Amino acid sequence: MNEQPSARRLVVVGGGPSGLAAAWKASVEAERAGREIEILVLEADGEVGGKARTGQAGGFLIETGPQGFLDDQPVVREMIAACGLESEVLAPEPAANRRYIYRGGRLRELQRSPLAFAKSGLLGPLGLARLAMEPLVRARSGDGRTAGSASAGDLPAADADESLYDFAARRMGRQAAARLISPVVLGIFAGDARKLSAAAAFPRLVAMERAYGSLFKAMRAGRRRGVPPPGHRTLRRGIQALPQAVAALPGIDVRYHSRVTSIVRRTDTNRFTVHLADQESTPEASQLSARTELSAAAVVVAADLPSAADLVDGVSAEAAAELRQIESPPMAVVHTAFDAAAAAHIEPAYGFLVARGEGIRMLGCQYETATFRGRGPNGTFLARSMFGGSVDPEAADLGDAQLVDLTLRELRRTAGIDAEPTYTSVARWPHAIPQYAPGHPRRVARVEAALDPIDGFYLAGNALHGVGLSRAIAVGAECGERAARLLLP
Ligand SMILES: Cc1cc2nc3c(=O)[nH]c(=O)nc-3n(C[C@H](O)[C@H](O)[C@H](O)COP(=O)(O)OP(=O)(O)OC[C@H]3O[C@@H](n4cnc5c(N)ncnc54)[C@H](O)[C@@H]3O)c2cc1C
Known part of the structure; x- marks a missing residue:
């Protein structure tokens, strides 16, 4: 050669x-x-x-992997501009600000106002009282000690890298960790909050605690400075x-x-x-x-x-051994479409996530036609349901017909859709999303130390x-x- x-x-x-x-x-x-x-x-x-991976079928736009991205990286905008796709960028419909969690046998809206949130029934009185105490909970510094003690820098010590569940339970109480944070984690990682590193999976939350001593205080400061959280985008x-x-x-x-x-x-x-x-x-x-x-x-x-x-x-055999420790469990993504009449009772929204322990295997469901314009013909409702991940990897191995049946059964129970679908499809990802386990930041440092030279x-x-x-x-x-x-x- x-x-x-x-x-x-x-x-x-x-x-x-x-x-x-x-x-x-x-x-x-x-x-x-x-x-x-x-x-x-x-x-x-x-x-x-x-x-x-985007498909087209029956007038529907089918996203079998990501259906959107967070607009938090200037380089993504640059790349989009370099491709001449700026005019293709699409923001979600205003209704997509509404999100639900299925808990206690029904969908409950994740409300922004404290009063409406309290009424949603997502948390009980004790859980709400504990959540309200969040600003008073002492912050932990990077090395796991309470704030004010010497910091060990950016990397948490191996035993100080809390799981996301432990982080949320410490700051917001166990009810909020189980009923709010754990379902949200299903939507992003298809993962188990008890097995994910807070520092690696949600660095922004950990940074908010470090900078302001409290998540609520950090959010208030962000609002005062007029800093909106990064938006969700897709391409037409x-x-x-x-x-x-x-x-x-x-x-x-x-x-x-x-x-x-x-x-x-x-x-x-x-x-x-x-x-x-x-x-x-x-x-x-x-x-x-x-x-x-x-x-x-x-x-x-x-x-x-x-x-x-x-x-x-x-x-580098050393770096490879570290990477092999990172699990990426399988997922299945099931699309089902209905005549809009079958979903007429559903408030337009982004969709819902399912708290574990409800006897529902679906991790969550996105209402595609309500979230982004042009995802399906007028008069249709397209739902995208997720299964598998680290909480239920076996679900991703069910046959196509079984997955569609399960989806329809569970959409009936959760969202009250009781109709024959006009379209169905199943996509599978054998290694869907890497799971950043506690200790991940140290693992990253070891991989980089091995590869950088x-x-x-x-x-x-x-x-x-x-x-x-x-x-x-x-x-x-x-x-x-x-x-x-x-x-x-
Ligand atoms: C179901 C699902 C939903 C998701 N939803 C979202 C979302 O809504 N928003 C979001 O931000 N992210 C989402 N993600 C995550 C998103 O898909 C990833 O961040 C993104 O795809 C990562 O891009 P990548 O290029 O690193 O890897 P990949 O997209 O996995 O691409 C890797 C490529 O490498 C190729 N390849 C692999 N091995 C070899 C080899 N040996 N030789 C040559 N080629 C090889 C593969 O064929 C593939 O084309 C989702 C992921 C899944 C699975």
Whole structure:
């Protein structure tokens, strides 16, 4: 193989949002420097997007992975603008501010005003009284000691990294932890609040406690300063439109059906050998992807877990062992559509989450047609229900018919929808969302300590620094920028 070109070759493994962000940012850096680098994205699948996957059926827009993103990262806006998709950005309908929790046999609205919240029945009198005491609860500092004692810096000591449940119970009381925070965690991580690190899963909450000594005080201060919480956004044509648009940008070469099996670092040449799976040459597969190995001066791994761990193994067994400790349980996403008349009794809203212990396996349900305009034809109601995650991984393995039956039964019980669906579909993610267990911040530090000294090797994706789309994009962009700077001295 000709070694000369690989001196300026960046290989990005994985054409999901994070990998494409890396490719885009590297191309921006190259253009700024007025120099060329070869940017090759190797994607195992036949299309880009990873879990950002949008389908069309019967006039419905079906998001089987993320259906929105948090507008909290300027780099996401930059990438959207670079793709000319600014006019495609869509904010939720005002009604989507309404959210419900199913508890005690019925849906209860998460009210903002204290009086309405008290009346919602989500918490009992003792739970409400304990919640009201939150501003009086002494804060804990970064090292787990109470505020005022010496801080150990940003990293919580291993035994001080509380679970999210413990954090919420300490600040807001056990009822609020079980009935409010635990269901919310299902909606973001499909995870168990008792098994997630507060510092890693909800760094903003921990930072609010550190800065203001209380979550309520922090929220009040935010309101006084007029700082709105980051908004929720999507794209008119669906989330997958973003990775697809990045893949079409000049200077980014995407090779489909190109599964990377291992990456080996060659210390003699300071290059990486990227091994690809042997595969049938399909019309889509190019000459290059039919080759079984490639040489590159820089590699960004943006594959999802557990594949990312296997690829990291080629450069650091230590980092790979750490990554293998991060669970990413399976999920199933079930779409069901109805005539709007069947849902006429439902107040337009974002949807609901289900507290555990209610005898309902559904983690939550999003009312897609009420949340974003254009998700379905007029006169229809599209619901997106989630199953599985770390609280009930077996549910994700049920057959398609069983999952649809379960969804319909549970929508009847929770939302009172008692009608034949006009459309159904089931999507599965065997490794859906990484679970940041207590101790995650220390794990991240160990992975970075192992990988940082390896020039030209970067780990993107959502295994370490935030599971949501916007963080995955931000981390990918940072890796792309670092890789480009290395290749463009
Ligand atoms: C059901 C569900 C709902 C979600 N909802 C939201 C939401 O509403 N909002 C939000 O912000 N986030 C949401 N997320 C999270 C969001 O999907 C992720 O943050 C995002 O997809 C991470 O992007 P990524 O590029 O790191 O990984 P992925 O999207 O997983 O992409 C990884 C890519 O790498 C490829 N790949 C893997 N191994 C190899 C290999 N060996 N060789 C080559 N290619 C490989 C894969 O085929 C894939 O294309 C949701 C996730 C799920 C599962």
